[in-house]
Amino acid sequence: MTLLIRPVAETPHVPTIAAWLHAQWWAAGGYSLAQTESFLRQATGPAAPCALVAERDGLPLGTATFDTDDLPxxxxxxxxxxxxxxxxxxRRQGIATALVxxxxxxxxxxGVRRLWLFTPDQAPFYAARGWVRSGAEEYRGSPVVLMHRDFP
Ligand SMILES: CC(C)(COP(=O)(O)OP(=O)(O)OC[C@H]1O[C@@H](n2cnc3c(N)ncnc32)[C@H](O)[C@@H]1OP(=O)(O)O)[C@@H](O)C(=O)NCCC(=O)NCCS
Structure with a gap:
């Protein structure tokens, strides 16, 4: 089956994606699981914020968000x-590539002309997909790479 990518708020997968994001990042930021779920339910797009889920055969496999802010x-x-x-x-099936x-x-x-991201350790992945390193920043006390991608 092909990979389907759509806003997670339009799917039954909000609790699953919230649990993944909470365990990976949101808990460390002091947010509850309920707050994570609440964000996903209102991040419907098409303007930012828009939280996407990638699914195959009805199973959620990955997520990515088009967001207004990310790096404090x-x-x-x-x-x-x-x-x-x-x-x-x-992983290693092209799902993150499709989500990006x-x-x-x-x-x-x-109509966005420049999109931003930061990453502690995945800069080569993004660089291989057209992203440019913009400099170094800190996130929660650790170094991260700031990157951008321009659109004509
Ligand atoms: C980083 C992460 C999102 C990548 O997800 P992924 O779905 O495995 O990414 P992709 O499959 O699109 O690409 C990963 C690699 O697999 C390769 N690949 C893609 N399809 C493939 C396939 N069918 N067979 C073999 N390799 C494949 C890609 O070429 C890529 O290699 P490259 O980086 O050398 O180009 C994932 O490892 C992850 O969730 N990590 C933890 C969270 C994280 O670090 N997120 C990023 C925060 S900035």
Whole structure:
């Protein structure tokens, strides 16, 4: 079956994706699981915020968000590609690549000229997909790479 990518709020997968995101990032940020779910339910797009889920045969396999803000150190930058996460058993099948492309398409459709992201350790993945390193920042006390992608 083909991969289907759509806003998670339109699917039955909000609790699953909320649990993944909460375990991966949101809990460390001091947010409850209920707050994570609430964000996903209102991140419907097409303008940011829009939280996407990738599913195959009705199973959620990954997620990514087109967001208004992401890195507290850089409130001057917007919008962002954020929260790219693929289930461990579904990795290396091109799912993150498809999710990144879907967020880029949302941004382009909104007339965005420059999209931002930050990553602690996945800069080569994004660089291989057209993203450019913009500099170094800090997130929760750890170094991260700031990157951007321009659209004509
Ligand atoms: C980073 C992450 C999102 C990548 O997800 P993924 O779905 O495995 O990514 P993809 O499959 O699109 O690409 C990963 C690699 O698999 C390769 N690949 C893609 N399809 C493939 C296939 N069918 N067979 C073999 N390899 C494949 C890609 O070429 C890529 O390699 P490259 O980086 O050398 O180009 C995932 O590992 C993850 O969720 N990590 C934890 C959270 C995280 O770090 N998120 C990013 C925060 S910035």
């Amino acid at each position: 150190a850089r409130p001057d930058l917007s919008p962002w590609l954020a929260s790219v996460l693929v289930a461990p058993e579904a 492309a879907a967020v880029e398409e949302l941004a382009i459709a909104q």
